[in-house]
Amino acid sequence: MILKEKIAAQLPEWRERVRKLVSENGDMVVDQVTVKQIYGGMRSAKVLVTDISYVDPNEGIRFRGYTIPELLKLLPKAEGSKFPLAGSLYYLLLVGEIPSFVEAMEVENAWKARGVIPPFVFETLRAMPEDTHPMTMFSQAIVSLQHESVFARRYQQGMQREDYWEAALADALNLTAKLPAIAAYIYNIKYGDGGFVSPDPDLDWAANFAHMIGFDSPEYMELSRLYFFLHSDHESGNVSAHTTHLVGSSLADVYYACAAGINGLAGPLHGLANQESLRWVLNLREEFGRNPGTEELEKFAWDTLNSGQVIPGYGHAVLRLPDPRYTAQLEFGREYMPNDEIFKLIEELYDVVPKVLQELGKVKNPWPNVDAISGTLQYHYGMREFDFYTVLFGVSRILGVTANLVWARALGQPLERPKSLTTKMLEDIVVKAK
Numbered sequence: 532m533i534l535k536e537k538i539a540a541q542l543p544e545w546r547e548r549v550r551k552l553v554s555e556n557g558d559m560v561v562d563q564v565t566v567k568q569i570y571g572g573m574r575s576a577k578v579l580v581t582d583i584s585y586v587d588p589n590e591g592i593r594f595r596g597y598t599i600p601e602l603l604k605l606l607p608k609a610e611g612s613k614f615p616l617a618g619s620l621y622y623l624l625l626v627g628e629i630p631s632f633v634e635a636m637e638v639e640n641a642w643k644a645r646g647v648i649p650p651f652v653f654e655t656l657r658a659m660p661e662d663t664h665p666m667t668m669f670s671q672a673i674v675s676l677q678h679e680s681v682f683a684r685r686y687q688q689g690m691q692r693e694d695y696w697e698a699a700l701a702d703a704l705n706l707t708a709k710l711p712a713i714a715a716y717i718y719n720i721k722y723g724d725g726g727f728v729s730p731d732p733d734l735d736w737a738a739n740f741a742h743m744i745g746f747d748s749p750e751y752m753e754l755s756r757l758y759f760f761l762h763s764d765h766e767s768g769n770v771s772a773h774t775t776h777l778v779g780s781s782l783a784d785v786y787y788a789c790a791a792g793i794n795g796l797a798g799p800l801h802g803l804a805n806q807e808s809l810r811w812v813l814n815l816r817e818e819f820g821r822n823p824g825t826e827e828l829e830k831f832a833w834d835t836l837n838s839g840q841v842i843p844g845y846g847h848a849v850l851r852l853p854d855p856r857y858t859a860q861l862e863f864g865r866e867y868m869p870n871d872e873i874f875k876l877i878e879e880l881y882d883v884v885p886k887v888l889q890e891l892g893k894v895k896n897p898w899p900n901v902d903a904i905s906g907t908l909q910y911h912y913g914m915r916e917f918d919f920y921t922v923l924f925g926v927s928r929i930l931g932v933t934a935n936l937v938w939a940r941a942l943g944q945p946l947e948r949p950k951s952l953t954t955k956m957l958e959d960i961v962v963k964a965k
């Protein structure tokens with residue numbers, strides 16, 4: 532398997548680089564932690580490392596050093612498509628190089644070979660109450676697959692530490708291969724006729740998801756490719772990535788770690804914001820009609836804030852500019868749905884909401900994030916089940932977090948265990964310092 536060979540070839544150099552850095556400079560101070568950070572969600576504390584992606588506050592995400600516009604150009608695509616194959620992105624995340632078309636197709640084909648879902652996963656999903664949230668079902672499906680974990684089995688057999696990453700890679704490929712079919716099955720039993728649609732062997736991973744939920748239009752397949760590309764990774768500190776890393780650091784396998792990350796993604800301040808954001812825009816239309824003016828948009832934004840709520844889809848813990856993942860989707864909308872009324876509203880809100888948030892005075896980043904638009908594009912094509920939007924996010928996010936898990940095991944990253952203090956201890960530290 533090409534991914535295994537490519538990673539294995541890089542490992543001696545990476546391991547030596549990390550060993551040298553830590554052994555020669557282990558006591559060097561990188562950052563200091565303030566009382567505000569300890570009480571404030573560790574915002575900006577530099578305590579994690581990943582080489583897979585980096586979020587520059589003023590530029591946005593880079594995957595393996597490349598920006599989104601660069602990758603939209605450089606990564607190999609399916610025939611007739613403008614958007615990268617998910618297999619090409621996964622290769623890039625894992626290997627750190629832009630793959631050739633043939634290399635990208637190796638990943639796509641490895642997924643095809645591993646995509647069959649064991650029947651007990653379907654049975655587990657069908658056994659859940661009808662009104663179960665699709666994120667609960669998604670998480671449950673992933674954790675049920677833990678039964679198949681290569682890592683867990685080999686660990687029991689006494690696997691050597693240097694081999695952990697290979698078993699993690701096997702789990703990562705086995706899990707990611709199944710995600711489109713799992714997500715599609717959840718969609719079909721919750722909102723469709725409950726049937727399982729077999730993947731089309733001629734379609735790529737992302738387009739197959741569209742096919743399996745019955746959204747067979749070439750445009751929706753393009754949106755799936757873009758969507759799964761954009762949401763995959765956002766460095767290591769966000770809740771889904773950090774949770775996955777933390778749980779994986781206990782040597783819980785890829786399935787346990789990813790299910791935990793997906794549970795984190797289900798929170799309204801993280802992945803759930805995409806459904807909240809569209810709901811907010813639809814409420815706006817309900818209150819002010821189909822073509823609200825600027826003053827009405829402003830009023831709605833202020834009413835939201837004055838009622839103590841956040842404006843979903845705006846703001847970010849790290850970014851200080853319009854999220855390039857938002858911009859890429861905006862460009863998609865301009866090309867494929869310029870006259871869609873809700874899309875037009877999204878464009879108008881861009882001129883209104885940041886000003887309102889700036890006037891509020893405390894918001895560090897008034898610009899739209901990825902969630903301000905993603906639901907609108909799905910809605911346009913007829914995916915109107917808001918609860919499902921975060922599952923789409925999850926399918927994509929697992930590409931990023933599993934690539935990180937493989938490298939965390941490859942570089943021997945240990946159990947994560949920061950230290951907590953009591954409030955009294957912090958008060959004493961402050962008194963002593965003064």
Ligand SMILES: CC(C)(COP(=O)(O)OP(=O)(O)OC[C@H]1O[C@@H](n2cnc3c(N)ncnc32)[C@H](O)[C@@H]1OP(=O)(O)O)[C@@H](O)C(=O)NCCC(=O)NCCS
Pocket residue numbers: 574799800801802804836840841842843844845846847848849888893894895896900901902
């Ligand atoms: C993403 C988010 C959680 C980041 O939080 P953060 O790092 O604490 O952001 P800030 O440092 O700018 O927050 C400072 C203040 O501005 C507020 N703020 C930030 N974004 C806001 C928004 N979109 N609407 C209203 N208030 C907002 C915060 O709630 C905080 O208020 P507080 O001091 O009274 O608690 C926050 O911007 C948010 O809630 N946005 C809306 C939800 C969303 O879109 N989430 C998806 C993120 S990809």
